[in-house]
Amino acid sequence: GAKAEGGFLKVVHTGNVGKLSLVGAGMRTNPGVSAKLFGTLSKAGINIDMISTSEIRLSVLVSEDQLDEAVRAVHSAFGLDAEQVEAVVYGGTGR
16 A cells, blocks of 8 residues: 555644744855754754755744744844844744
8 A cells, every 4th residue: 555655654744833944145155054043943942843955045844833932032043133134034834
């Protein structure tokens, strides 16, 4: 059956998630960005459900009820209050 062919033990659907994306051209040249993002979310007690990356974007899915807290924590950790903003944090449910 499909289970044997795909090698999946089970499929779990989680609703009510939000996506937080950190976007900036410096992603390619600064490997510490992902560690800082993950460390910040960990310190805030926010679980990451999924990670997606590209050359200029790092996105994570988190529980929708923790999205605002995650955005605030990441915004603060990356000093995005400064006048010279080099990255932007986006958070939303996609709805």
